[in-house]
Amino acid sequence: MAFSERIDRLKSSLIREILAAAQRPEVMSFAGGLPAEPMLPKVDWAQMPTSMGQYGMSEGEPMLRELIAAQARELGIQCEGSQVLIVSGSQQTLDLASKLFIDPGTEVLVEAPTYLAALQAFQLFGAHCLEVPQEADGPELGVLRQRLEQHKPAFAYLIPTFQNPSAVRYSEAKREAVAALLDEFGVTLIEDEPYRELVFDQGSATPIVSRLRSASWIYTGTVSKTLLPGLRVGYLIASPDLFPYLLRLKQSADLHTNRIGQWQALQWLGSQRYNEHLAELRDFYRLRRDAMQAALVEYFSDLATWETPQGGLFFWLALRQPLDTRTLLKPALEQDVVFMPGEPFFSEPDRHPGYLRLNFSHVAPERLGEGLRRLAGVIRDALAVEAA
Ligand SMILES: Cc1ncc(COP(=O)(O)O)c(C=O)c1O
The missing domain is CATH 3.90.1150.10 (Aspartate Aminotransferase, domain 1)
Structure with a gap:
């Protein structure tokens, strides 16, 4: 074949x-x-309007986009609802980003270790992954600088808050230092945060994308770890230079994320319950x-x-x-x-x-x-x- x-x-x-x-x-x-x-959690579908069964917008449900943008702003991420794309789980962000950036041989920067299914997605499109060893408080900065000096990766893919698999949460100092390095070398950041809300001990963790001054970025999250993974509802927020491309890739992948899951996510996000x-x-x-x-x-x-x-x-x-x-x-x-x-x-x-x-x-x-x-x-x- x-x-x-x-x-x-x-x-x-x-x-x-x-x-x-x-x-x-x-x-x-x-x-x-x-x-x-x-x-x-037990979920109730009785109040869902029939119209949710109709085709929807590729960007996602407008109210959900606005809500996600508002919550991201509370985390310090400067963004508008127009920069939010609802995706079929944050896994889809990795697929769309791979399609946007990776040709066979394209270099991308990843933590070592990193999320297995991200490696799978990047390598499917032919990425060559440059590894930066993970320490207890984030990536080894000397190696990160060296990789950036010697290569021109299309993006850096990082999971700074309770990383899968290492559980590492980057320190404030490393978050600052990583943002400064990505700005200095003009490398796009993909920041993946499915575990942000599953926090057991105190400690701040302001997203790295909120610290960037000039580099492009994609921030991605999901309801999978806090609500229901079966809903397949995640989101990405992208810098304005990247958003139009990601939207078109989303259209060609699946037209839009299932509206039924988006409606259910909206019943929960930001609510008292x-x-x-x-x-x-x-x-x-x-x-x-x-x-x-x-x-x-x-x-x-x-x-x-x-x-x-x-x-x-x-x-x-x-x-x-x-x-x-x-x-x-x-x-x-x-x-x-x-x-x-x-x-x-x-x-x-x-x-x-x-x-x-x-x-x-x-x-x-x-x-x-x-x-x-x-x-x-x-x-x-x-x-x-x-x-x-
Ligand atoms: C780091 C990381 N990114 C993305 C995902 C995918 O999550 P989703 O269910 O939103 O597609 C996972 C799931 O385990 C994950 O650990």
Whole structure:
């Protein structure tokens, strides 16, 4: 079959394959990034006007765009509703941005590690990903400067607030420094923030796009982690020079985001009950985060190091003795445990062995200890085989 040349670069998603294998109810899954099922709010559709079944505008529902712009301004992002495009999940932002910027061989700058499905989207269009190592408070600035001096990336893709997978929240100083560097070198910023609202501890996190003076930017968010991922409602806000292109790409992709999901999102965003729901969500996840921290201390202290996440959905573990964690998947599944190997979160997976991403929102606290005990056992067995 004669497919397009980019199909050779189309990678299957390891996450989806693992999740498919982990459907059995007895499996304890630390793999996905799903909201906890009991925390999905009950939604009411009875009041939805019939007209929502009609075709809509490619930009999205006007009231929703205005609301998102107003909330972004509260975060310090200078923008109008006319710069907001409602997308089919923030994943679509990554697809549209890839189409806008990437030809085979185009350089783009990413954190190492970074969101697996962003790598997939960028690499499908032929991007060459320049990695900047992630430290506990954000990217290594010396390496960032070096990459910018030596290359001309089409954009920098950053997840500065509770990053997936590393849970890192950039410090204020690094946010400032990154903005200054992108301005200095005139590099577009794509700032992806699905986890901003899932914050368990205090600490400010003003978006980096709000600090830019001259560089172009796209800021993207979603209701997936705080409301319902099944709605498939996200948004992007773009600097005026980029917006018209993104709108046309959206038109050619799917005409517009589903109006039914947009209507439901509008019933929640900014409302009193949404704020109450967010408060409940934070309390619920904080307890699960604490339960996982305690279980990790018990079973993983001698095996790995990690930082306690202050938000988001993940722990990111670095094994004290690195090994290819992809090889652990099969034995873990045999023990009814599944996790996300760290290698696929790097553009060159084989060069970064020894990390695991563990989701803490899904497994109930009473089963969590047993799941981590089994996973630690699998790692100990693999290390023993390597040592033999
Ligand atoms: C960093 C990051 N960006 C984007 C997405 C996609 O989210 P959405 O459901 O809005 O498409 C996710 C989902 O896990 C994510 O972790």
